[in-house]
Amino acid sequence: SYELTQPPSVSVSPGQTARITCSGDALPKQYAYWYQQKPGQAPVLVIYKDSERPSGIPERFSGSSSGTTVTLTISGVQAEDEADYYCQSADSSGTYRRVFGGGTKLTVL
Amino acid sequence: EVQLVESGGGLVQPGRSLRLSCAASGFTFDDYAMHWVRQAPGKGLEWVSGISWNSGSIGYADSVKGRFTISRDNAKNSLYLQMNSLRAEDTALYYCAKDVLGDAFDIWGQGTMVTVSS
Numbered sequence: 001s002y003e004l005t006q007p008p009s010v011s012v013s014p015g016q017t018a019r020i021t022c023s024g025d026a027l028p029k030q031y032a033y034w035y036q037q038k039p040g041q042a043p044v045l046v047i048y049k050d051s052e053r054p055s056g057i058p059e060r061f062s063g064s065s066s067g068t069t070v071t072l073t074i075s076g077v078q079a080e081d082e083a084d085y086y087c088q089s090a091d092s093s094g095t096y097r098r099v100f101g102g103g104t105k106l107t108v109l
Numbered sequence: 110e111v112q113l114v115e116s117g118g119g120l121v122q123p124g125r126s127l128r129l130s131c132a133a134s135g136f137t138f139d140d141y142a143m144h145w146v147r148q149a150p151g152k153g154l155e156w157v158s159g160i161s162w163n164s165g166s167i168g169y170a171d172s173v174k175g176r177f178t179i180s181r182d183n184a185k186n187s188l189y190l191q192m193n194s195l196r197a198e199d200t201a202l203y204y205c206a207k208d209v210l211g212d213a214f215d216i217w218g219q220g221t222m223v224t225v226s227s
Binding site: 035 | 159209211
């Protein structure tokens with residue numbers, strides 16, 4: 001089955017840039033999406049179609065894609081950005097399936 | 110206000126069944142595919158199942174295929190998940206999520222907790 005791989009954790013100091021990667025064989029053919037989840041809350045879509053930002057999401061959130069890897073970049077990290085981040089894509093095998101990465105815990109030091 | 114409200118969770122014994130419901134409001138329900146996503150305690154998100162706007166396309170995760178059935182009633186703006194032969198590993202918070210762009214999820218409910226235990 002199709003898998004997306006993320007690092008379990010990333011740590012940065014306030015004001016620095018955080019980069020969270022997500023790797024998957026089908027990513028060159030399928031868009032990736034990113035969600036932020038804070039404790040006790042439902043996930044929130046922060047990036048769609050690899051690099052587009054929904055309305056209401058701060059400009060410091062951006063996304064990029066290169067080959068089999070997509071990257072979520074948070075510039076000028078703030079304490080409120082501490083959360084779990086998940087990448088997500090569609091299964092490219094033609095089945096009506098979606099898949100999530102394992103999630104990355106972003107810690108703001 | 111766009112809203113999804115799940116219900117039907119609870120404590121159930123292994124091997125038994127449970128039916129989850131999701132009530133949608135604030136958007137044209139039958140314009141969108143819908144999905145169920147779950148999250149086991151302390152774990153990551155897992156896509157469970159999805160259904161197209163007209164129920165013509167349906168998909169399941171391998172972990173639930175053959176045991177869970179997704180359905181929808183567009184007249185009632187409702188999504189359902191029939192869960193049979195429940196296992197301990199099905200214990201999770203089950204979210205209902207609205208499809209966007211045919212690939213992702215832009216609106217989520219607050220979830221309903223399912224605990225499978227004897």
